[in-house]
Amino acid sequence: MKTKMVTQTDSSHKQVINMHVQSQAVLEVLNLNVKYEDFHAVKNVSFSVQEGEIFGLLGPNGAGKTSCLSAVEGLLVPESGEIYVAGYDVKKQGLLARANMGVQLQATSFQPELNVMEILKLYSGIYGVDLTKEKMDSILNNINLRESRSKKFGQLSGGQQQRVSLVIALIHEPKLVLLDEPTTGLDPQARRQLWERMEALRNMGHGILLTTHSMEEAEAVCDRVSIIDHGQIINTDTPGGLIDKHRNNPEVIRASRKGKITLEDVFIGLTGSQVRV
Amino acid sequence: MQAIPPTSTVLSSLLRADLTTQWRNRKSFMLILLVPVVILLSWKPAIDKLGGTFVLGTCLTLGLIAIGLMGYSNSVARDRDKGVFQRLRVAPLPTWSIMVSRLAIQLMLIFLMATAVFIAGSYFDKITLSASGYIMGYLASIMGGAVYLGLGQMIVGLIKNAETVHSTSRLVYFVFIMVGMLGELGVLGKEIAEAVLWSPYGTVKHIIASSIHTGSWDVSASKALVATIGYAVVFSGLGIKWFKWSGSEK
Ligand SMILES: Nc1ncnc2c1ncn2[C@@H]1O[C@H](COP(=O)(O)OP(=O)(O)O)[C@@H](O)[C@H]1O
Ligand SMILES: [Mg+2]
Numbered sequence: 001m002k003t004k005m006v007t008q009t010d011s012s013h014k015q016v017i018n019m020h021v022q023s024q025a026v027l028e029v030l031n032l033n034v035k036y037e038d039f040h041a042v043k044n045v046s047f048s049v050q051e052g053e054i055f056g057l058l059g060p061n062g063a064g065k066t067s068c069l070s071a072v073e074g075l076l077v078p079e080s081g082e083i084y085v086a087g088y089d090v091k092k093q094g095l096l097a098r099a100n101m102g103v104q105l106q107a108t109s110f111q112p113e114l115n116v117m118e119i120l121k122l123y124s125g126i127y128g129v130d131l132t133k134e135k136m137d138s139i140l141n142n143i144n145l146r147e148s149r150s151k152k153f154g155q156l157s158g159g160q161q162q163r164v165s166l167v168i169a170l171i172h173e174p175k176l177v178l179l180d181e182p183t184t185g186l187d188p189q190a191r192r193q194l195w196e197r198m199e200a201l202r203n204m205g206h207g208i209l210l211t212t213h214s215m216e217e218a219e220a221v222c223d224r225v226s227i228i229d230h231g232q233i234i235n236t237d238t239p240g241g242l243i244d245k246h247r248n249n250p251e252v253i254r255a256s257r258k259g260k261i262t263l264e265d266v267f268i269g270l271t272g273s274q275v276r277v
Numbered sequence: 278m279q280a281i282p283p284t285s286t287v288l289s290s291l292l293r294a295d296l297t298t299q300w301r302n303r304k305s306f307m308l309i310l311l312v313p314v315v316i317l318l319s320w321k322p323a324i325d326k327l328g329g330t331f332v333l334g335t336c337l338t339l340g341l342i343a344i345g346l347m348g349y350s351n352s353v354a355r356d357r358d359k360g361v362f363q364r365l366r367v368a369p370l371p372t373w374s375i376m377v378s379r380l381a382i383q384l385m386l387i388f389l390m391a392t393a394v395f396i397a398g399s400y401f402d403k404i405t406l407s408a409s410g411y412i413m414g415y416l417a418s419i420m421g422g423a424v425y426l427g428l429g430q431m432i433v434g435l436i437k438n439a440e441t442v443h444s445t446s447r448l449v450y451f452v453f454i455m456v457g458m459l460g461e462l463g464v465l466g467k468e469i470a471e472a473v474l475w476s477p478y479g480t481v482k483h484i485i486a487s488s489i490h491t492g493s494w495d496v497s498a499s500k501a502l503v504a505t506i507g508y509a510v511v512f513s514g515l516g517i518k519w520f521k522w523s524g525s526e527k
Contacts, residue, residue: 026344073366073367074366074367075367075522075523076368082471095369095371096279096281096369098368098369099280099281100279100371101278105360105364105367107363108359109359109360109361109364110359110361111298111356111359111361112359113297113301114294114297114298114301118294118297121290121293122290122291123290123368124289124290125278125286125287125290125291125293126282126286126287126291126365126369126370128280128281128282128283128286128287128367133415140296152301167366172279174279174362175280214486273450
């Protein structure tokens with residue numbers, strides 16, 4: 001447990017107030033191992049996500065990011081390790097753990113025949129949320145889908161689908177939010193907008209676990225990142241801390257361009273320059 | 278802290294969504310009805326020779342095969358491919374509720390299909406049954422439906438790719454219709470006719486035909502019932518055992 005400064009905007013007074021909140025882990029992953037038959041996809045991974053924090057799992061394709069999340073979500077049974085969501089053991093209290101997390105899967109989809117309102121109704125029922133007409137309207141306004149509320153999910157654009165799946169992940173105001181490569185495939189405007197939404201969530205005290213292979217994204221929004229490759233966490237720190245720590249690493253210097261060291265240089269320096277498929 | 282929502286709300290939400298999805302796909306249900314109705318229309322001259330219950334039994338069986346193989350297996354494969362199941366499974370609901378809701382919809386489709394066949398039979402061909410004949414016909418259809426839903430489950434259990442499930446289920450459906458119907462009528466020879474009798478096609482047709490014809494249930498019908506239950510248990514058991522929720526799992 002640690003005390004952390006949180007900046008919150010009080011919209012009615014248009015002023016910024018600072019307050020102290022007790023920050024605690026909304027997700028704890030301890031010595032996680034995931035195997036697919038013989039293949040050891042996640043090796044002894046440990047990390048935690050605090051309240052009011054955006055934590056990034058940063059790694060190339062096939063690093064094991066989705067496998068880590070799948071274990072947290074209960075979609076796969078890990079070989080070994082312990083996982084606690086809001087204090088609930090994923091193994092023994094799966095339903096309670098899942099009630100306290102909101103999930104956007106890498107390949108999220110809903111029935112393409114259902115329209116936006118029907119999807120909202122389905123998931124508010126599943127999460128036991130009372131969806132009043134006012135609440136429905138405010139959600140639809142918030143994600144700019146009021147006009148398209150009767151459109152079927154299959155007919156929405158990629159950005160619109162992404163907004164629907166994010167709002168479903170948040171419909172029960174979970175303590176922990178898991179976002180698996182949410183900005184992959186979005187245009188720059190939609191990506192910025194999503195970053196702002198994530199920051200707003202952090203400021204409301206949600207803990208966010210984000211996976212990405214974009215250094216720019218990790219530097220822009222993450223409070224802390226773990227670099228993961230070949231199923232192992234190589235390093236965990238703030239983005240700035242990672243750059244400082246590895247500034248003098250010869251591999252990192254070799255990766256750098258124009259004399260400036262970025263998180264990407266650290267990433268390439270630590271994970272190698274080999275192209276992943 | 279978030280509490281676990283009551284199972285009744287979860288189930289009713291799932292049912293409403295599955296019902297809506299089914300309604301939006303009503304065209305494919307019309308296709309399921311097509312073959313039985315065409316038979317009722319085109320076999321009209323032969324009904325006196327074959328008997329009304331034989332024709333109704335055949336039509337109900339074909340409808341059940343279409344529901345299990347064309348409807349159920351394809352919708353499950355499609356939703357698995359789209360990640361619909363994975364998204365549901367990360368919510369705080371018991372996994373069985375997802376399948377219970379789906380099966381409830383299939384049960385409803387079996388009722389609708391049987392009702393359509395009964396109505397078409399009486400309208401086009403003047404085949405009418407006693408009240409108990411209709412009731413037994415519904416019950417036997419549910420029993421037979423379980424065999425083909427199980428077979429559909431087995432196909433999605435064995436095959437991961439939605440496209441392949443689609444073509445395979447179509448092929449199996451076609452084989453069932455051709456070999457089942459023609460074989461039973463003796464067109465394909467005596468051995469095939471004998472084999473068809475104890476195949477999932479023959480036993481289901483047998484129990485349905487015996488159920489709707491009040492007073493015709495005999496020992497061979499009871500044997501067919503035992504075989505039908507056996508098929509249903511084996512197919513759905515294997516189908517569930519082999520089933521993977523995610524299409525990408527290797
Ligand atoms: N269901 C599976 N069966 C076998 N191997 C898998 C499965 N899912 C993932 N893998 C393998 O595990 C490794 C990590 O995959 P994944 O967690 O999806 O990585 P990431 O999300 O970082 O791209 C990859 O090498 C991938 O091929
Ligand atoms: Mg991934």
